[in-house]
Amino acid sequence: xxxxxxxxxxxxxxxxxxxxxxxxxxxxxxxxxxxxxxxxxxxxxxxxxxxxxxxxxxxxxxxxxxxxxxxxxxxxxxxxxxxxxxxxxxxxxxxxxxxxxxxxxxxxxxxxxxxxxxxxxxxxxxxxxxxxxxxxxxxxxxxxxxxxxxxxxxxxxxxxxxxxxxxxxxxxxxxxxxxxxxxxxxxxxxxxxxxxxxxxxxxxxxxxxxxxxxxxxxxxxxxxxxxxxxxxxxxxxxxxxxxxxxxxxxxxxxxxxxxxxxxxxxxxxxxxxxxxxxxxxxxxxxxxxxxxxxxxxxxxxxxxxxxxxxx
Amino acid sequence: xxxxxxxxxxxxxxxxxxxxxxxxxxxxxxxxxxxxxxxxxxxxxxxxxxxxxxxxxxxxxxxxxxxxxxxxxxxxxxxxxxxxxxxxxxxxxxxxxxxxxxxxxxxxxxxxxxxxxxxxxxxxxxxxxxxxxxxxxxxxxxxxxxxxxxxxxxxxxxxxxxxxxxxxxxxxxxxxxxxxxxxxxxxxxxxxxxxxxxxxxxxxxxxxxxxxxxxxxxxxxxxxxx
Numbered sequence: 001x002x003x004x005x006x007x008x009x010x011x012x013x014x015x016x017x018x019x020x021x022x023x024x025x026x027x028x029x030x031x032x033x034x035x036x037x038x039x040x041x042x043x044x045x046x047x048x049x050x051x052x053x054x055x056x057x058x059x060x061x062x063x064x065x066x067x068x069x070x071x072x073x074x075x076x077x078x079x080x081x082x083x084x085x086x087x088x089x090x091x092x093x094x095x096x097x098x099x100x101x102x103x104x105x106x107x108x109x110x111x112x113x114x115x116x117x118x119x120x121x122x123x124x125x126x127x128x129x130x131x132x133x134x135x136x137x138x139x140x141x142x143x144x145x146x147x148x149x150x151x152x153x154x155x156x157x158x159x160x161x162x163x164x165x166x167x168x169x170x171x172x173x174x175x176x177x178x179x180x181x182x183x184x185x186x187x188x189x190x191x192x193x194x195x196x197x198x199x200x201x202x203x204x205x206x207x208x209x210x211x212x213x214x215x216x217x218x219x220x221x222x223x224x225x226x227x228x229x230x231x232x233x234x235x236x237x238x239x240x241x242x243x244x245x246x247x248x249x250x251x252x253x254x255x256x257x258x259x260x261x262x263x264x265x266x267x268x269x270x271x272x273x274x275x276x277x278x279x280x281x282x283x284x285x286x287x288x289x290x291x292x293x294x295x296x297x298x299x300x301x302x303x304x305x306x307x308x309x310x311x
Numbered sequence: 312x313x314x315x316x317x318x319x320x321x322x323x324x325x326x327x328x329x330x331x332x333x334x335x336x337x338x339x340x341x342x343x344x345x346x347x348x349x350x351x352x353x354x355x356x357x358x359x360x361x362x363x364x365x366x367x368x369x370x371x372x373x374x375x376x377x378x379x380x381x382x383x384x385x386x387x388x389x390x391x392x393x394x395x396x397x398x399x400x401x402x403x404x405x406x407x408x409x410x411x412x413x414x415x416x417x418x419x420x421x422x423x424x425x426x427x428x429x430x431x432x433x434x435x436x437x438x439x440x441x442x443x444x445x446x447x448x449x450x451x452x453x454x455x456x457x458x459x460x461x462x463x464x465x466x467x468x469x470x471x472x473x474x475x476x477x478x479x480x481x482x483x484x485x486x487x488x489x490x491x492x493x494x495x496x497x498x499x500x501x502x503x504x505x506x507x508x509x510x511x512x513x514x515x516x517x518x519x520x521x522x523x524x525x526x527x528x529x530x531x532x533x534x535x536x537x
């Protein structure tokens with residue numbers, strides 16, 4: 001059995017010309033044939049046990065591999081220093097599986113006052129996948145929902161897709177996601193003077209705490225003012241309490257009133273962010289809604305009267 | 312180490328024509344074949360070259376629309392299909408009457424496509440998958456065909472419904488675009504889902520879902536120009 005030139009397995013030797021004029025054959029880090037299936041379980045065990053070791057193949061599996069691996073392979077990373085411009089340097093922040101991501105998402109929606117999910121799930125393996133994609137999803141849902149709200153507010157011919165909403169929501173949300181952990185990190189480091197949390201763990205927990213806002217941002221489209229405020233308050237209380245439950249054990253020591261104050265600051269920052277997003281993208285005052293409803297009713301009545309008059 | 316050098320070269324060059332992790336047969340013939348053919352395509356008539364490449368592009372469209380076998384699209388990637396599809400989609404999504412801002416909207420669709428492909432590739436590589444940037448651009452671009460057909464139907468429906476105000480057209484448009492989104496998602500799952508180990512497959516597929524979702528919403532929210 002041989003491979004013919006257009007990639008199909010065939011018995012005849014390849015006789016015709018190539019299927020495509022140029023076959024790009026030098027992939028640096030691409031779909032190289034490796035027998036991955038044996039390695040999968042071993043890699044999972046490696047991930048959970050040792051986070052400082054980057055994506056490592058066990059030496060015993062090298063006999064299973066049919067090809068010598070390319071030079072940029074992770075096998076070499078144990079020997080040489082990884083630099084920040086290499087992709088493999090960042091792979092250690094992405095050692096995570098689907099199941100773990102789902103657990104962390106669930107843990108950040110349901111705050112339990114006794115058990116901090118932070119200590120049980122994130123502490124030993126902080127990742128950047130979850131927070132990053134939660135923030136991106138939040139940005140996208142806010143931008144799309146904001147556009148839909150504008151679509152229903154303006155008459156059909158005036159509406160245009162507003163791409164600036166994507167950039168605006170991206171700036172607001174990414175700024176919040178990076179600035180709050182920075183503030184908390186410096187607060188812990190220089191004020192309380194104990195390096196309880198690494199910056200990565202703070203990024204992780206702040207990113208996951210934004211999960212509750214994704215369904216809320218879809219519900220924010222409903223143009224009832226008191227419902228929007230209620231959703232804002234509920235969502236920021238839930239995600240704020242997740243944060244507080246995570247931070248509480250390390251702040252609990254001596255100055256009780258000061259600790260309570262700092263927790264309240266965290267909660268209020270969260271609430272402020274939620275209010276900002278709601279006001280900028282979604283808030284409808286009652287005048288807009290009434291005028292839109294009137295115009296649609298008038299237009300449908302006009303069209304129906306014209307059609308009936310023609311008949 | 313010196314004796315393994317020539318073993319290194321031939322398998323690496325021809326490894327791209329093997330599907331992932333399935334066969335380890337004798338493929339050195341293919342490598343030599345392509346080397347010989349690199350020289351001979353200079354002498355053939357231009358029409359032959361065009362017909363062959365056009366055939367390859369159309370065949371890949373066929374694989375993307377009805378996902379059957381998964382090796383050709385990844386190994387013999389090319390960027391003609393994505394270029395054609397994204398250009399037509401960008402033209403269809405223009406809705407501004409002034410020349411300046413319609414040019415901006417055209418560029419926005421291209422930028423979205425580029426950023427989406429970069430995000431999907433980097434995400435897949437960080438999670439340990441083995442795919443290069445151009446392969447993922449190829450797959451994402453070719454699997455865009457159902458959404459392009461939905462955009463064409465969408466524009467036709469908008470043109471028809473601007474004469475008469477029937478609200479059911481909005482629902483029909485929404486359903487058609489959502490069906491095309493599901494179809495595109497299924498097709499690209501078949502191709503890109505295999506490049507990753509199974510415990511992380513959903514993590515890799517999620518950005519692709521977001522990418523097609525964003526394009527689907529752009530098509531739905533597209534309003535007809537005056």
